[in-house]
Amino acid sequence: MIYALLADGFEETEAITPIDMLRRARCEVVTVGVTGKTVTSSHGIPMVADITIDKADAAAAEGVILPGGLRGTQNLDASEAVHALINAVAAKGGAVAAICAAPSVLGKMGLLQGKKAVCYPGFEEYLTGAVTPDEQAVTDGNIITAKGAGASLEFGYELIKYFKGAEKADEIASQIIWKR
Numbered sequence: 001m002i003y004a005l006l007a008d009g010f011e012e013t014e015a016i017t018p019i020d021m022l023r024r025a026r027c028e029v030v031t032v033g034v035t036g037k038t039v040t041s042s043h044g045i046p047m048v049a050d051i052t053i054d055k056a057d058a059a060a061a062e063g064v065i066l067p068g069g070l071r072g073t074q075n076l077d078a079s080e081a082v083h084a085l086i087n088a089v090a091a092k093g094g095a096v097a098a099i100c101a102a103p104s105v106l107g108k109m110g111l112l113q114g115k116k117a118v119c120y121p122g123f124e125e126y127l128t129g130a131v132t133p134d135e136q137a138v139t140d141g142n143i144i145t146a147k148g149a150g151a152s153l154e155f156g157y158e159l160i161k162y163f164k165g166a167e168k169a170d171e172i173a174s175q176i177i178w179k180r
Contacts, residue, residue: 002027002063002095002163003056005082006049007034009071012041013149014099018065021156024172025164029065032056034079042069053081058088063163068100068120068148077105086111090142095162097144099137099155103127106143116140120148153178 004019022029033039033049040046064086066076076082090096090111098106103119104126106112113129116138124132137146137154139162146155160169173180
């Protein structure tokens with residue numbers, strides 16, 4: 001199971017696009033409300049999460065996704081439960097994925113040391129110890145990061161590639177008529 005963590009202020013495209021793409025690839029994705037069962041996006045769109053953070057089972061998690069949005073990222077970073085879940089998934093080698101401003105959470109936690117990672121321009125200072133290539137999305141081991149809303153399709157592609165392989169990622173890209 002893959003948890004997509006949603007906190008008030010999350011960026012819609014950065015959350016919904018990878019969730020949609022992963023579900024098309026037949027991955028089990030569960031949305032997790034960090035700030036409540038109903039979470040409001042950065043543009044005022046309410047979304048009802050599948051579960052709240054207190055119901056997340058780290059033992060069952062194969063991966064965790066952190067969408068960006070400045071306020072959403074700040075709310076993710078302020079949650080001890082989010083940090084505990086990320087640490088548990090990372091400790092067992094599960095996928096830890098973040099987009100836009102959210103890779104800053106991983107950097108502050110020390111998870112990007114020596115890894116390639118990208119983020120929204122201007123947040124690189126928070127990617128402590130990371131190498132920051134000029135790419136839209138990058139996978140380094142179990143860490144998957146992307147620059148922002150415009151990189152959401154590439155982020156979803158990288159996630160599918162990680163969980164289901166390049167052939168499945170190419171299949172989904174073709175189905176949604178997206179050329180890389």
